Structure formats: structure tokens, C-alpha cells
Amino acid sequence: MAFHTTTLAVHTGRRETVRNLTGECESFLADVGAREGLLNVFVPHATAGIAVIEAGAGSDEDLLDALGDLLPRTDRWRHQHGSTGHGRDHVLPALCAPYATLPVVSGRLALGTWQSVLLVDTNRDNPDRTVRLTFLG
Template sequence: MGSAFHTTTLRLTTGHRETIRDLTGECAAFLHEIGARDGLLNVFVPHATAGVAIIETGAGSDDDLLDALGELLPRTDRWRHQHGSTGHGRDHVLPGLVAPHATVPVTAGSAALGTWQSIVLVDTNRDNPDRTVRLSFLG
């Protein structure tokens, strides 16, 4: 049996505030649509100011992550990269801490996530609300 590669692009609007956007449902729909069985799902955000994480959502962890990033990367004018809103330079440092990609095993057509895990887009850039996320499956 040969391998197959499928890919799609999601276009999202995240708004003008820091946000964590759950992508788990879109990932599941993509896997279902292509008839995925076993393989790997890669989630990639082609932006210099956003990342992808696998975390628990809905119980405060998403806000805790944004708070922790705010402490590590304060929105001040201390950053060398200075254009856009105050502190935008910190958004360009974000992908160094929250990678712009995640790869998840897929078994029997479903992402093999843990009970409380979700695939999320982490977007701290208040200047650009339009985001692209590429989902790719190799199986």
C-alpha cells in the first residue's frame, strides 16, 4: 500500500486581541473528508507572529498560556523590532517559544490526542487578524 499526501488551507480571522483558537474540530473534519486512516497530521501556520500548540482548552489553560506569554514577552516598547502597535516586536519572538507547527499521529482516521489535548493556534498579534493555517496529512 502506497502513501498518500493531502493538504488544505484554513483561512481564519482571530480579531484584534491576543487569542488561542481551537483547531481540533477543523483538523478532525479534514481527516474525515480525506478518508484518512493511519499517518501523520501536520498543522502549520505560515506567519512570523503566530504558533501552534497542543494544550488543554476551556478550563483556563488557554488564558494561562496567554498570561505566561505576556510575562515572558511583555507588550512594551523595549523590542528592537518596532513597527505596528506598541510591543509588536514581541509577537515576532513568539514562534521561538510556540513553534509555528505541530505534528500529531493519526490512528484509524482520528488525531491520537490525549483526553484533554486540543490543537490550537496561538496568536498574540493584534495588528493582523487574518490568519492562514495549513493542514497536511501523510498516510
């Protein structure tokens, strides 16, 4: 049984963003010589999440728009520190979990044709994130 872990430093900036991490995940798996097992992707922040959806082709912006509709950036939130609407950022992980566990087969992520591993960050107050990758196989 193999266990390998690392962290990625990800600069997301001061605007809502969706960042594709699929390449970094694949590189990590290659670097540790992964064959068969599971990759856990975890963002240890109270205001960010991981999504496994299509990247590009407008899906990134559609996801942010949908989150904006569900969680408007207004002053209605009880959690009031930070920029206006920051309380909604703390609700995001309930809809977009801070982790994903993915199968690894023959050293590669076993994703569907259009699936990618994405960091979702709506928090404009925190421009830097950490993502932990852990392989168990």
C-alpha cells in the same frame, strides 16, 4: 501513500487569542479518508504559533498570561513597526512553534484526553491567519 493538504482561513481579530482547531483538523481527516499517518498543522506567519495543550478550563487564558509575562507588550523590543510591543509577537514562534506534527490512528488524531490543537496569535495588528493542514499516510 496518501498526501492531502488544505488551508483554513482563520479570523483571530485584533486581540490576543487562542483558537481551538481540533474540530477543523478532525473534519479534514474525515474528508480525505485518512486512516493511519501524520497530520502536520502549520501556520505560515512570523507572529503566530501552534500549541497542543488543554483547551478551555482557563488554560487558554493561562497560556496568554504566561506569554505576556515572558514577552511583555512594551516598547523594549528592537523590532518596532506596528503597535507597541509588536516585536514580542515576532519572538513568540521561538516559544510556541508555528507547527505541530500529530499521529493519526484509525482516522482520528491520537491526542491525549485533554489535548487540543490550538492556534496561538498574540499579534493584534493582523486579524486574519492562514493555517495549512497536511496529511501524510
